[in-house]
Amino acid sequence: MTAATKYVTTVGVEVHVELSTRTKMFCSCLNAPQDVPPNHATCPVCLGLPGALPVINKEAVRLGIRAALALNCQINETIWFERKNYIYPDLVKGYQISQYVQPLGEWGHVTITGDDGNEKKIVIRRLHLEEDTSKLTHVDGATLIDVNRCSTPLMEIVTEPVLHSGREAEEYVRKLRAILVYNGISRCRLQRGEMRVEANVSIAPVGSTELGTRTEIKNQAGFNHMRSAIEYEVVRHAEVLESGGKLIQQTMGWDDVNQKTFPQRSKENAHDYRYFPEPDLPSARISPEWVQGERDTMPATYEEYIAQLSEKGLPDVDIEALSRNDALGFLRVAVGANQDKTVLMAKRLVKDVFSLVNSTNVPLDEAKLTPEAFRGAVLLHEGGKINADGFRRVLDILYKNGGDPEAVAKAEDLIIEQNDDAVREAIATVLVEAKKMVDEYKSGKVAVRNAIFGRVMKALNKKGDPKAVGQLLDEMLGPPEA
Ligand code: ADP
Ligand code: MG
Ligand code: ZN
DSSP: OOHHHHEEEEEEEEEEEEOOOSBOSSSSSBSOTTTSOTTOSOOTTTTTOTTOOOOOOHHHHHHHHHHHHHTTOEEOSEEOOEEEEOOOTTOTTSEEEEOOSSOSEEEEEEEEEOTTSSEEEEEEEEEEEEEOOOEEEEETTEEEEEGGGTTOEEEEEEEOSOBOSHHHHHHHHHHHHHHHHHTTSOOOOGGGTSEEEEEEEEEEETTOSSOOOOEEEOOOSSHHHHHHHHHHHHHHHHHHHHTTOOOOOEEEEEETTTTEEEEEEEOGGGOOOOOEEOTTSOOEEOOHHHHHHHHHTOOSOHHHHHHHHHHTTOOHHHHHHHHHTTOHHHHHHHHTTOGGGHHHHHHHIIIIIHHHHHHHOOOGGGSSOOHHHHHHHHHHHHTTSSOHHHHHHHHHHHHHHOOOHHHHHHHTTOSOOOOHHHHHHHHHHHHHHTHHHHHHHHTTOGGGHHHHHHHHHHHTTTOSOHHHHHHHHHHHHOOOOO
16 A cells, blocks of 8 residues: 555635724724834734724624635524634734634535545635734844734634645635635735745544644745645655654645645643733624625625626636636626626627736736726727727736726827817818829729728827728728719
């Protein structure tokens, strides 16, 4: 029996996600840690000054409820917060306000395709709210602290140990991320640390009723790194056990250059956090009416939305591209009430916006283009106010700089000339200037009409509505003489 068939792999995943709220978890400082200079989004509460009192951010709880609903969790009617005490420079208060005994949500699931090819429900044990820590930057032997991120709303989502490979773990975190982004709970930008993943790995002999000793792999840079690290640990665990050694429970890091894990710290379990109920915060009631209200305003689930797009006739390749680029939530918001424009907007996203993703090297979730502005640009084009060239130009500017589509179109002088007199005047001028072509056309060389049309469009600075201009041109040109 080889090590690969002798042992079963078990993985449990802990995910931290920063919530997209306007303000921090327990104070009114802005939750925009990277958009203001370091240490500019702080106040006595998040600096932990004596006497300052925290207040629960209702919007964070609301997003937590929506996350719990999207992940099929049960929601506890009464929740409270605990202090988790530990000493680390990123924690200015000396403790983190978190949830321990009674999390916001419990016993949810995310569906993935298991290694055996069947649908598999990955059980979520708990979903709780807490506050993020400060950001430490180590330079030249010194450590810089930025308190902007301290106390921004954080959600932790923990699975049962039910994943059985690096591949299953990777599919789970990708799906989880897609659901959270789609539902507008977090932007989950890995490059900004808005989603951070820790995987716990153990192996046990086939048939064993107990799980083996686990190691925890910290915050990898990407989901593929997490998978590689899990697969590496599985082999390493088997080697230790096969050689008669004993595994120690410890935290590992992933060295992507050398494709191996390395120990970071040990005896994680020996931590005594001395949890106790946060005395400065009351418990909160999550009324069934509140939960129902959120449920009623949730969009179709991620899976349902994909099915709807398919029913509306959007080809699988486009759906696949939208989901790969995490753009389903963007599309849903952009479409808004314009349901009949769903397929059109989806196609414009895939064709025109994704080409900007490539040409600018800026991912959609870092771009200045909002779903609302995208909708505005599409509707300007649909309504005949800008032509195809104008649409692409407006989109390009919105993608890089943001702004209002109509204002951009005006500033760039792209609004189509809808004044018939102005168009007639341009045509009349061209007909005189291009007399030679007009004569050719008249004598039966009808193909030259396209060249004349091009001259007119150019004279209109490309702002003409091609259909309307074509009609007026044909009218003024008259039929060729037979
Ligand atoms: P901690 O409090 O140390 O983070 P938890 O009991 O909350 O530990 O578990 C953290 C994660 O580790 C969970 O996702 C859980 O499913 C997973 N886990 C626990 N024990 C094991 C094990 N032996 N093998 C693999 N995963 C495990
Ligand atoms: Mg842990
Ligand atoms: Zn503050």
